[in-house]
Structures are given as C-alpha cells and as structure tokens.
Amino acid sequence: MRLLKLVPDNTNIGFVRLRGIAFALTLLLSIAAVGLVAVRGLNLGVDFVGGLMIEAKFPGAAPLDQVRSKVDGLGVGDAGIQSFGDPSTISIRLPLPRSSDEGANNALVAKVEGALSRQFPGVRYNRVETVSGKVSGELIWRGIAAVVAAVTLIAIWGIFRFEWQFGVSTFVAIFHDVLMTLGFFALTGLEFDLNIVAAVLTIVGYSINDKIVIDDRIRENLRKYRQMPIGELIDLSVNETLPRTVMTSLTILLALVSLLLFGGHVLRGFTSAMILGVIVGTYSSIYVSSSLLISLGLDRSRFKQVAAATDARKTARANAERIGPRK
Incomplete structure (x- = not known):
C-alpha cells in the first residue's frame, strides 16, 4: 500500500527568493492589524470589562x-x-x-x-x-503579561539554544502571529475573553514548535554543508521539513474545523482563533522566520568551528578504535 504524500519527495521550492514579497506582506498585515485594533477596538467580554x-x-x-x-x-x-x-x-x-x-x-x-x-x-x-470591575482589571493585565512573557521567554530561549539571529527571527514571527489574531478579532467583532487569551498562548506554543523544527534543521545543515550559500541552505532546510509542517498543520486544522462545525457557539471564538493561528503560524515559519535569518546576517563561522571540532573528535575516535588498546 502506497503511503499518502502531500508533499512530493525532493521538493525544491525557492522560499528565500520570495522573502521580499513575504516581508512586505507581513509588514502590511501587521500595520493593518494594529490599525484595526486601534480604530475598531476589541469586543472585550465580561471577563475584561466587568x-x-x-x-x-x-x-x-x-x-x-x-x-x-x-x-x-x-x-x-x-x-x-x-x-x-x-x-x-x-x-x-x-x-x-x-x-x-x-x-x-x-x-x-x-x-x-x-x-x-x-x-x-x-x-x-x-x-x-x-x-467585578476590580477583577476584570486584574485579568486584563494578567492576560497581557502572560502573552508578553511567553513570547519574550521563547525568544530568549532561541538565543541561547541557537544564535541571537534565531531568537530575534522567532520573536518577530510569533509577534506577527499574535497581531494577526488580534486584528482578526477587531475585524470580526467576535468576543475577546479569557478563552481567546488561552487560544493566543496555544498559538504561540504551536508556532514555536514549528519554528524550532526548521531552525534545528538549518543548524544541522550549517554544519553539514559548510560551503553552500546561506540562501540555498535555508531553502533546503525548509523543503526538508515541509512534509512534516504540512502534515501537522492539516491534521490540526481537520480537528479544529470539526470543532468549529460541531462544538457550538461557545467554542466558536476559541476555535476561530486557533484556525487562524495555525495558518499564519505555518506561513510565518516558512516565509518569515527562516528568511529573516539572512537579513539579520547569520554568521556561519561558529557553526563551522563546531563542525570542525566534531569532525576532529570523530577522527580521533576512529583512529583509536583502529589502533586498538595497547598491550
């Protein structure tokens, strides 16, 4: 039985060459989202307004x-x-x-x-x-603090886990995902309550999971292909992880669409936010976060040094095994 493949083997899509268009679209959507929130505002639920x-x-x-x-x-x-x-x-x-x-x-x-x-x-x-009004005020600040803390700590973790360029690109992409969610609720007028804050935090978690998979593959390929141009290397890394990204996003969307259709209106806002988050999170992982590494001037020298040290250890270990223990 043949396995279902949504993305063919040896896919070679040039994501990096579209980064100018992707950056412009991302900036335009972000400005539009901020404008919608500023002009129309959010339809805050009783949780936030009392x-x-x-x-x-x-x-x-x-x-x-x-x-x-x-x-x-x-x-x-x-x-x-x-x-x-x-x-x-x-x-x-x-x-x-x-x-x-x-x-x-x-x-x-x-x-x-x-x-x-x-x-x-x-x-x-x-x-x-x-x-009560007092409780609602506390909930507003706690909700904002939870989202800001989540995005900031994830970016800091990316800096220590990889390089500062990875942390900054992750912060920009996730911040874009959060802005898109806020703009969507300002545009549609759906009620924004604590359930939506939970949805936003879930979107942040999904986005970082997708981005870390791609970033980790980029790091591996930086050590493996030391002479490959950085643009080609990022395209290779994104294409290698593309089947996993597409399959994960589609399976999550199937569950969310079912929940949207049959979960009732109480869950409609939460589910709508999640569906939007999966779509924009996938887009930002592929077109924004990865390509932004080039604009930030990712330095490959450290990865070359790590790869050279790893090769030296492997060579020394192989020589020791070939010579064998001294008698």
Missing part, C-alpha cells in the same frame, strides 16, 4: 431592535446588545448595580429576564456571568 452578561436564545431570529428598546426602557443603565454566535442568540451586557452584592445582581438579572420573557415567549437563557 459587569453582567446574559446570553439569551430566541426561537427564531433575535429581534435586536425590539430587545434593545425593551432593555433600555427598564432603566438598568447603558446596555450592550449584539448577536452572539448565531442569529437567534444574543448577549446582553449590563453595568453592575451600585450595590454590587449578589442579591442586587440577581435582582437585576431577574428584572431583565422577566421583562424579555413576557414580551418574547419561548426565549431561553443559556448563561449569566458576573465579573
């Missing part, structure tokens, strides 16, 4: 205007109402009452749910969440 969130599901398409008019007439403060997941489901965000104890929160929720149930029979309430 308040009450009621998720309501209607028998048919949710009448947003009528719901908004009804809730505004209750005098519960500035309410945010929008579709959530599908046309029949909406999220209703309410500010916390002045007396933000559990009794006051429950009374506010009961007031809103009662009014909507009387006007829209058949409406169901899937969940209610409450987060």
Whole structure:
C-alpha cells in the first residue's frame, strides 16, 4: 500500500527568493492589524470589562431592535446588545448595580429576564456571568503579561539554544502571529475573553514548535554543508521539513474545523482563533522566520568551528578504535 504524500519527495521550492514579497506582506498585515485594533477596538467580554452578561436564545431570529428598546426602557443603565454566535442568540451586557452584592445582581438579572420573557415567549437563557470591575482589571493585565512573557521567554530561549539571529527571527514571527489574531478579532467583532487569551498562548506554543523544527534543521545543515550559500541552505532546510509542517498543520486544522462545525457557539471564538493561528503560524515559519535569518546576517563561522571540532573528535575516535588498546 502506497503511503499518502502531500508533499512530493525532493521538493525544491525557492522560499528565500520570495522573502521580499513575504516581508512586505507581513509588514502590511501587521500595520493593518494594529490599525484595526486601534480604530475598531476589541469586543472585550465580561471577563475584561466587568459587569453582567446574559446570553439569551430566541426561537427564531433575535429581534435586536425590539430587545434593545425593551432593555433600555427598564432603566438598568447603558446596555450592550449584539448577536452572539448565531442569529437567534444574543448577549446582553449590563453595568453592575451600585450595590454590587449578589442579591442586587440577581435582582437585576431577574428584572431583565422577566421583562424579555413576557414580551418574547419561548426565549431561553443559556448563561449569566458576573465579573467585578476590580477583577476584570486584574485579568486584563494578567492576560497581557502572560502573552508578553511567553513570547519574550521563547525568544530568549532561541538565543541561547541557537544564535541571537534565531531568537530575534522567532520573536518577530510569533509577534506577527499574535497581531494577526488580534486584528482578526477587531475585524470580526467576535468576543475577546479569557478563552481567546488561552487560544493566543496555544498559538504561540504551536508556532514555536514549528519554528524550532526548521531552525534545528538549518543548524544541522550549517554544519553539514559548510560551503553552500546561506540562501540555498535555508531553502533546503525548509523543503526538508515541509512534509512534516504540512502534515501537522492539516491534521490540526481537520480537528479544529470539526470543532468549529460541531462544538457550538461557545467554542466558536476559541476555535476561530486557533484556525487562524495555525495558518499564519505555518506561513510565518516558512516565509518569515527562516528568511529573516539572512537579513539579520547569520554568521556561519561558529557553526563551522563546531563542525570542525566534531569532525576532529570523530577522527580521533576512529583512529583509536583502529589502533586498538595497547598491550
């Protein structure tokens, strides 16, 4: 039985010669992502902004205007109402009452749910969440700190594991992946909550795994092909790891697409972020991180010295085995 090969043997794609286009596209997308976040902002969930969130599901398409008019007439403060997941489901965000104890929160929720149930029979309430302003502020800073710490520590690890050029290129590529995720949520208006922070950290982990495999192959080939031009060597390394990269990305995408289709709207934001992260992570590993090593001036002298020392040890060991122990 023949094995399925998504990438043919002896593939020789010139990734490096496209690095100018890839760098320009990466810069353009990064600027667009920053602009979207700055102009449109993120649709922060209750985890980050505090308040009450009621998720309501209607028998048919949710009448947003009528719901908004009804809730505004209750005098519960500035309410945010929008579709959530599908046309029949909406999220209703309410500010916390002045007396933000559990009794006051429950009374506010009961007031809103009662009014909507009387006007829209058949409406169901899937969940209610409450987060205080203090807790939400702490969650914002902790979420930002977690992402920044993950990206920075991974870059530092790359510097000590390989060379500083590898660490910098990894940092740039992963930072690009995170920016793409933020820009996607600013563009689509999907809710950005703690689940998405977890998705971003998972994307960082996936991206570094892919990049380290390619970087390790580049390092091996730097020792093996000491006279090969650096551009050809990077192309060779990326092509050698391409079957593994493509197969890993596709198998993960199959699982994520299944989760997106059948996992329900609660997981839709998380799954969407993961799918985008796998795609942009694969792109940045192949076109950005590897080719950036050339622009950063990767020095092969250290790898030549290591390879020469390794060859000397192997030669000495072979000579010792050939001569044998002295009698």
